[in-house]
Amino acid sequence: MYKLGIDVGGTNIDFAVVDQHDRLLYSHKILAQGDLHRAIAKGLSELKQSKGFDLSCTEAIHLGTTLAINSLLELKSLHKVGLLRLASHAPDFPPAYLWPKTHRDSILVGHCTVAGGREYDNRSVKALNNLELINAANTLIDMGAESLAIVSVFSPLYAEDELSAANLIRNQISSTIPLSLSHQLGGLGFIERENSTLLNAALKKVLRESFKSLSFALKENGFKGECFITRNNGTLFSLAEAIEFPVMTIASGPSNSLIGASKLSQLNDAVIVDIGGTSTDIGIIENGFPLYSLKGAKVAGIPCQLLAPDIRALSMGGGSIIRSNNHSYSIGPDSLGAELFTKCKTTGGSYMTLYDVGQSLKAANNKEAEAIMIYFLQQIKTELISLIPDPDSRPILLVGGGSENIPDSFLASNFLRPPHYQIANAYGAALSEVAGQVDCIVQFQEDREKQIKLLEEKAIALAIEKGATAGSIRIIEKKILPLHYMQEPRSRVLITAAGRMRSR
Amino acid sequence: MNYLDSNELSALSLGATLLGSGGGGDPTILYGHLHYLLEKNGPIKIIQPEYLSPDALLIPIALIGAPLISLERIPNSTLFLALFKEIKKQHPDRECVLMPAEIGGCNALTPFMLAAQAALPVLDADLIGRAFPQLNMCKPAILGKDKQVSYLASPYGDCLTIKTDSIAALESKVRDATLHFGSSAVLATFLFNAQEQDEYIIPGSLTRALNLGRLLEKHAKDLSSLSTATQAKKIGSGLITEVSHSIEGGFLLGYATIKTTRGELQVFYQNEYLLVKTRDGNNLAESPDLIALLESHSGLPLTSETLRFGLKVEIFSLAAPSFWQEPYARSQVDLQAFGLTTDKGLAYV
Numbered sequence: 001m002y003k004l005g006i007d008v009g010g011t012n013i014d015f016a017v018v019d020q021h022d023r024l025l026y027s028h029k030i031l032a033q034g035d036l037h038r039a040i041a042k043g044l045s046e047l048k049q050s051k052g053f054d055l056s057c058t059e060a061i062h063l064g065t066t067l068a069i070n071s072l073l074e075l076k077s078l079h080k081v082g083l084l085r086l087a088s089h090a091p092d093f094p095p096a097y098l099w100p101k102t103h104r105d106s107i108l109v110g111h112c113t114v115a116g117g118r119e120y121d122n123r124s125v126k127a128l129n130n131l132e133l134i135n136a137a138n139t140l141i142d143m144g145a146e147s148l149a150i151v152s153v154f155s156p157l158y159a160e161d162e163l164s165a166a167n168l169i170r171n172q173i174s175s176t177i178p179l180s181l182s183h184q185l186g187g188l189g190f191i192e193r194e195n196s197t198l199l200n201a202a203l204k205k206v207l208r209e210s211f212k213s214l215s216f217a218l219k220e221n222g223f224k225g226e227c228f229i230t231r232n233n234g235t236l237f238s239l240a241e242a243i244e245f246p247v248m249t250i251a252s253g254p255s256n257s258l259i260g261a262s263k264l265s266q267l268n269d270a271v272i273v274d275i276g277g278t279s280t281d282i283g284i285i286e287n288g289f290p291l292y293s294l295k296g297a298k299v300a301g302i303p304c305q306l307l308a309p310d311i312r313a314l315s316m317g318g319g320s321i322i323r324s325n326n327h328s329y330s331i332g333p334d335s336l337g338a339e340l341f342t343k344c345k346t347t348g349g350s351y352m353t354l355y356d357v358g359q360s361l362k363a364a365n366n367k368e369a370e371a372i373m374i375y376f377l378q379q380i381k382t383e384l385i386s387l388i389p390d391p392d393s394r395p396i397l398l399v400g401g402g403s404e405n406i407p408d409s410f411l412a413s414n415f416l417r418p419p420h421y422q423i424a425n426a427y428g429a430a431l432s433e434v435a436g437q438v439d440c441i442v443q444f445q446e447d448r449e450k451q452i453k454l455l456e457e458k459a460i461a462l463a464i465e466k467g468a469t470a471g472s473i474r475i476i477e478k479k480i481l482p483l484h485y486m487q488e489p490r491s492r493v494l495i496t497a498a499g500r501m502r503s504r
Numbered sequence: 505m506n507y508l509d510s511n512e513l514s515a516l517s518l519g520a521t522l523l524g525s526g527g528g529g530d531p532t533i534l535y536g537h538l539h540y541l542l543e544k545n546g547p548i549k550i551i552q553p554e555y556l557s558p559d560a561l562l563i564p565i566a567l568i569g570a571p572l573i574s575l576e577r578i579p580n581s582t583l584f585l586a587l588f589k590e591i592k593k594q595h596p597d598r599e600c601v602l603m604p605a606e607i608g609g610c611n612a613l614t615p616f617m618l619a620a621q622a623a624l625p626v627l628d629a630d631l632i633g634r635a636f637p638q639l640n641m642c643k644p645a646i647l648g649k650d651k652q653v654s655y656l657a658s659p660y661g662d663c664l665t666i667k668t669d670s671i672a673a674l675e676s677k678v679r680d681a682t683l684h685f686g687s688s689a690v691l692a693t694f695l696f697n698a699q700e701q702d703e704y705i706i707p708g709s710l711t712r713a714l715n716l717g718r719l720l721e722k723h724a725k726d727l728s729s730l731s732t733a734t735q736a737k738k739i740g741s742g743l744i745t746e747v748s749h750s751i752e753g754g755f756l757l758g759y760a761t762i763k764t765t766r767g768e769l770q771v772f773y774q775n776e777y778l779l780v781k782t783r784d785g786n787n788l789a790e791s792p793d794l795i796a797l798l799e800s801h802s803g804l805p806l807t808s809e810t811l812r813f814g815l816k817v818e819i820f821s822l823a824a825p826s827f828w829q830e831p832y833a834r835s836q837v838d839l840q841a842f843g844l845t846t847d848k849g850l851a852y853v
Contacts, residue, residue: 089659091580093537119686120573125660153577188576191536291814386801 001059001503005430006040007256007423008032008065011277011319011337012401015043016426017053020503022263026051027423029401031338036067036210037217044221059225060501061218062236064429067210068203069250072300075102077206079178080109081198082145084136086116086152086161088126095194100301107202110143112136116161117153128161130168137169147178149201151194155183157441157492178204185247186305187479187494196247196304203246211239228432232308233476234259234290235435235498250299251308253425254281258290258309260428261397265418270395271388273380274425275402277319278335282312282383289476307477312383318402319344322352322372329375358405373410399424435476435498436462443490452480452493459497473499507547508616508626510539512714518805519717520612522822523709525794526808527776528609528635529571537579538613541620548616549625551601553707556627556698561598563591563695564631564704565615566605568656568678569688574610580659583690584618587657590665591692594653603627605642605693607709608635608776609807614690626710631694633706633825634794636837637775639678640671644694644704646833654678654693658685706825724803727818739780739788739819740764741800747811749773760797760811762819769819771797773808778842780819789821791844792828792837796820 002025005016015028028050030043047053071077083095095111096104114136115126140148148169152161162181169179180201186193207229218227229242230252242249257274268288274281284291290309299306315333319340323330336343336351343349345356354376360369384391396414398406399421420427438459442451460473477496508516517531542548556562565587567574591600602615607630615626631642639645650670656678657663664681668674674693682689696704716734723730731738742764749758759772769788772779777795780788789795797806800816827833839845 087577089577089580089582091578091659093540093578093580097540098536117577119577121686123686188572190576190578286814 002057003430003501004055004058004061005256005426005428005432006043006061006063007253007425007429008036008040008063008067009253009276009425010066010070010279011317011335011340013039013043014401014423014426015047016420016423016430017047017058018427018430022431022500024264024420024427026053027420027426029422031341033338035213036065037213040214041217041221054222055218056222056224058223059503061223061225061227062230062429062432063214063227064230064252064256064425064432065249066253067206068246069253069299071203071206072103072199072250075106077209078107078202079147079205080144081107081147081149081201082109082137082140082143083111083194083198084133084140084148084150084165085111085113085194086128086150086155086165087113088115088117088124089153091190093191096198098303099195103300103302107198109145110140112139116165117155118158118161120154120157122154122158128164133165133168134172137173141173141177147180147201147204149180149182149194149197151182151190151197153190154188155181156187156193159183180204184245189305192303192305195302196306199299199302199304200245200247203250204243207243207246207249211243215239230256230429230432232306233435233496234428234432235476235496236432236501247299247304247306251306251311252429254283254309254311255290256428256432257281257399257425258283258285258428259431260424260426261285261399261418261421262288263431264399264420264424264427265395265397265416267395267397270397271384271391272397272399273384273403274400275398275405276317276400277340277402278315278317278332278337280314280316280380280400280402282314282380282387283309284387310387312387314379314383316354316376316379317400318355318358318405319353322354322357324352324368324372327371329372331372331376331379354402354405358407361407373406377406377410397421431500433472433498434463434466434468434501435496436460436464436466436468437494437496438462439494440492441490442493452478452495455493455495456497459495463497463499467501468497468499469502470499473497506550508542508550508710509547510542513539513542513613515717515721516612516710516714517717518720519713519715520607520609521805521807522716522720522796523607523612523633523713523794524609524635524805524807525776526773526797526806527637528606528611528807529567529574530807531610531613533567533571533574533610534579534613534617538616538620541617545620545623548619550628550710551625552628553701553705556601556701557599558698559599560601560698561595561695562601562603562627562698562701562704563692564603564605565618565690565692566611567614567688568691569682569685571610573686573688577659577686577688579617579690581621582661583657583659585621586661586663587655587690587692588618588622590655590657590663591695594665601625601627601698603705604630604709605691606630606632606635607706607713608632611635612710612713627705628710629701629705629707630709631704631706633709633827634792635776639675639693641837642694643706643827643833644696645671646836647703649694649696649703652693653695654691656681656685656689656691658689706827720803720805727798727800727803730820734822736796736820736822737789739821740766740769741818742769742816744811744813744815744817747813749808756808758808762817764819771795771819772844774842775808777808779839779844780821787839790839791842792824792834794822794824796822
């Protein structure tokens, strides 16, 4: 049985088929044109024709998608969101205040603050009031809210109020209106958790719509297995989970390419430069895992505490438009995207791109092309220096379709191209793991280590239950949030275990 | 500096973080809300100490408690207005001027939260000139201002009046009441009359924070030029190879090891960075000097709770305000006062 990794990018859609030992069997690359499900169906039928690949022998598809991040960046297919703050102290700092105005205006229709939430020690100053809550939710719906975000003070420690509020709304107002509960989307830090929850509530539309047609297209092509979506942390979501928590899929692309490049090169410590059609992402793999950012990732300029790889992104890729002015050059940020091969110079079009530069360097010595290539590599070098102190002494893995444009003669000896570097991202998606998570409040006794160990075992058992191979599981996240100043010391413990999907 | 408006808020926050010497809490806690209030209610007047009217009542204020709590139970207007209402009840006819009790960290912004809502001016001064973890480390405490009436308010609108005869009693009563208020509250203490200002204030603190913040914004991409611009002394730069800390008595206590070109350096902290020393025992900077760790690629000052393995940092030291250079003041905040002497605190390295 096979697994199929698919990476949907701004310019290309890549496919990587692996066997049960994670060996790469086939790969394929097509332009990302038109609707997602049509483009994927086209790629699958090409794979079948050219390589004889049979989708009915595939037990799982791992899809890494930019659907969510793009709909946020372009403000397309988003729900209008109403915000319920369960906060007895009635904070008067307006929500989404530090967002870009266009995002605030197109996402948030309004907010209501009602009694609820807890103190750090679980005291409730004013209890949740059913009537007040229902009135507030109805008010938001009347204002045009299509999706509700519910954020309660100290909910990462005490989730009861958010859960009761969700139940009330389900029972008394609507059983179908999408709800996003903050304790499922972030840790302590009210405003950033609220930001994640608002974005999640807005994003519930685009994935639901696209995945419906995708499932249909896959079935039509004879697919009988299960389709998963890759997450920011390199693990998998079911389609249903991805629809419920779309904000947790938005940084999965860089995660996949870091893991893919590391596995293709069999290097556990390296810097990865992934050059796509529209952008270049630079990140670090340490001990085989992506290095995460210090302060939680920002999404579309909005801080929201997401656990995601620390990535330096350049808006420059193979399809980026190059402009010259008196021997100085600019590359991007606009890209020809999926129209690269109809509008670029090499094929008779009028735009010069990095692809054209690569082509002319292959053909002959060309001073201008050389100067542009040196400029491009200089931009990458600047980012590398800002990321690591010694970029010349570490292996740097060059992956992604856009990297083909750089001739070897321009690269220092520590740059490596792993085998199948063009589809590192899709390969990384195929390798994504299944995770089990434990999230609970613990009152630590004397044998604290043993208590933590038991919770780790519980997370591992959950991962196995979800389909992970027992021997491959490790703990990928362990957070212990102590509740200081309490008479009986208690902590919130959050443990995630992940391992390779086992073959059925 | 005559007014604070929203355009200068990020520079003030950066400079205040630098003056926090690793402690004082992240100004992010108040930044967004204060930006909103400044946009809504307009700029806030800043008064230089020499222009204070002799009858004015000076009110130093600060958030107190655990910064993590304020990040979750975010401050509201009631918190600040309840405090001022109680002070006004005791001093109905006084002209009131606010000031930060502590310029280092989040509390540089605290008085502006009230000033923006009660249309009050803020004095360009504070009580410390940096951040320190305890109330006995304020200038008036060092100078023996033992008897106080202090005010402590919660976001639910409660306000306590706390009368004490000693700094130790003040510290303990305020900590207890803060716990009762959910581990986060706003405090007004060491209130004084304008004529007494010499015994209370470190003048020019807001201007210093703002200027440092502007320079930091300007030199963030080229930290090598920061030294000449700020008279900061560069101590070294390198990768953090080890961070070890624990929470003891409500403080974050620990050290970070940094591998630099001049060898391994260690930075010790109790909320604030207190000491930088070499492996062979040379102290390169120590309290009350200000110690700053800036993340190399962003130029952002790092607070002690954000230090982690693998970060690349630049280490600088800045001179503390002249008040702390006096022997009687210095002895209250030097390494010995913090228990960081070679025979005791450093024994575990």
